[in-house]
Amino acid sequence: MAASGSYTPGSKRRAADPAHLPAGSRESEMRQRVLSATAELIDRFSYDDVTIDAVARASGVSKSTLYRHWPARRVLVLEAFTYKTNLLTHIEETGDVTHDLHAYLIALTRCLNEGKTASTVANLLAEAIRSKEFSGLYRQTLLRDRRHGFLAILERGQEQGQVRRDADLGTVVDALYGAVHHRLVATGEAISGPFLRRLSGLAVLGCATPDYLERRRLDR
Amino acid sequence: MAASGSYTPGSKRRAADPAHLPAGSRESEMRQRVLSATAELIDRFSYDDVTIDAVARASGVSKSTLYRHWPARRVLVLEAFTYKTNLLTHIEETGDVTHDLHAYLIALTRCLNEGKTASTVANLLAEAIRSKEFSGLYRQTLLRDRRHGFLAILERGQEQGQVRRDADLGTVVDALYGAVHHRLVATGEAISGPFLRRLSGLAVLGCATPDYLERRRLDR
Numbered sequence: 001m002a003a004s005g006s007y008t009p010g011s012k013r014r015a016a017d018p019a020h021l022p023a024g025s026r027e028s029e030m031r032q033r034v035l036s037a038t039a040e041l042i043d044r045f046s047y048d049d050v051t052i053d054a055v056a057r058a059s060g061v062s063k064s065t066l067y068r069h070w071p072a073r074r075v076l077v078l079e080a081f082t083y084k085t086n087l088l089t090h091i092e093e094t095g096d097v098t099h100d101l102h103a104y105l106i107a108l109t110r111c112l113n114e115g116k117t118a119s120t121v122a123n124l125l126a127e128a129i130r131s132k133e134f135s136g137l138y139r140q141t142l143l144r145d146r147r148h149g150f151l152a153i154l155e156r157g158q159e160q161g162q163v164r165r166d167a168d169l170g171t172v173v174d175a176l177y178g179a180v181h182h183r184l185v186a187t188g189e190a191i192s193g194p195f196l197r198r199l200s201g202l203a204v205l206g207c208a209t210p211d212y213l214e215r216r217r218l219d220r
Numbered sequence: 221m222a223a224s225g226s227y228t229p230g231s232k233r234r235a236a237d238p239a240h241l242p243a244g245s246r247e248s249e250m251r252q253r254v255l256s257a258t259a260e261l262i263d264r265f266s267y268d269d270v271t272i273d274a275v276a277r278a279s280g281v282s283k284s285t286l287y288r289h290w291p292a293r294r295v296l297v298l299e300a301f302t303y304k305t306n307l308l309t310h311i312e313e314t315g316d317v318t319h320d321l322h323a324y325l326i327a328l329t330r331c332l333n334e335g336k337t338a339s340t341v342a343n344l345l346a347e348a349i350r351s352k353e354f355s356g357l358y359r360q361t362l363l364r365d366r367r368h369g370f371l372a373i374l375e376r377g378q379e380q381g382q383v384r385r386d387a388d389l390g391t392v393v394d395a396l397y398g399a400v401h402h403r404l405v406a407t408g409e410a411i412s413g414p415f416l417r418r419l420s421g422l423a424v425l426g427c428a429t430p431d432y433l434e435r436r437r438l439d440r
Contacts, residue, residue: 178402179394206422
């Protein structure tokens with residue numbers, strides 16, 4: 001964790017709380033504690049080592065309670081990783097699509113490059129490939145939230161005349177998110193600053209309005 | 221198989237033969253027969269069903285011979301899928317980067333959308349995620365050959381003044397190949413004609429020279 005030692009959401013709580021329970025309820029607090037403890041384990045250990053036993057020890061919540069709320073280890077790890085990533089990819093939008101897309105990619109990559117986190121993401125995807133049921137859950141949590149993050153920036157760009165109205169934003173997200181995951185799970189190449197700069201540049205050139213591109217050229 | 225009932229390479233043999241053995245040798249013929257039989261099984265059955273037993277029955281090659289050449293089922297399936305994809309993504313380049321990229325994407329997708337093939341690709345990736353050793357093999361065969369296919373088209377575009385000299389072609393490949401795999405293994409959305417058209421359009425806008433874009437605009 002770069003910013004803090006534990007996942008205490010503070011002002012970002014509403015957007016990031018995956019439990020969707022009334023804040024302050026006993027169950028909400030327990031979930032918060034478990035997700036926070038699991039997220040810290042995800043940073044430090046590889047996927048196979050983040051076991052229900054380890055989470056019980058780290059959170060002080062009994063295994064039976066854990067299993068009552070999360071029917072399988074992978075379900076808990078998926079929710080905790082989504083929770084962590086939601087907190088850490090919360091960026092302050094400036095209203096400039098190039099800047100905001102790049103900031104979002106940097107924040108996302110910081111999560112992925114942290115400690116042993118890459119192992120978790122790759123393994124969650126592998127689990128989704130192997131199980132139809134888990135694949136549904138993976139799409140409804142992690143994938144939905146990340147796509148939403150990209151889309152919010154691109155839609156705002158559209159409203160402000162920076163992104164073409166006829167650009168298909170889903171395809172832009174596939175290219176951006178797909179490229180990052182491709183490096184993470186397939187090629188193993190570094191997801192470096194220069195790569196992200198080239199990637200967001202490619203996406204912006206591919207979907208921006210001529211006006212916006214001209215303005216950017218003149219601003220340089 | 222759309223084009224033919226079996227994987228008989230004909231004139232495309234040299235580029236597609238993964239065995240790199242003198243054509244016509246006994247071993248080369250055996251490998252050819254096994255890879256061809258395995259590729260047909262991949263079209264028809266899900267990944268888990270393409271077993272060494274099934275390949276032995278379909279190819280008429282003994283299990284002990286198969287194991288001598290391919291130490292594990294996944295290694296054989298990887299090689300057969302690479303072999304099949306190499307044959308089916310052989311396109312006649314026209315020299316226009318937009319046309320050729322799109323043709324390549326269409327050919328690639330035709331392989332992926334065939335019968336139960338998607339299950340095989342996704343599962344090979346899952347195996348690569350779970351095993352460092354297999355991940356190396358995955359990169360050296362399937363990934364290398366696909367990236368090479370994209371790069372050949374983009375490099376030719378560069379030579380012909382269609383793709384910018386300062387464009388990083390590796391990033392363009394990550395965006396294209398990553399987006400296709402993202403749909404295949406993560407979102408499950410259809411890899412449709414309109415999607416591929418938007419995807420290749422995005423990539424071309426993102427890396428083409430102003431001259432080439434202007435010429436295309438005037439040609440419309």
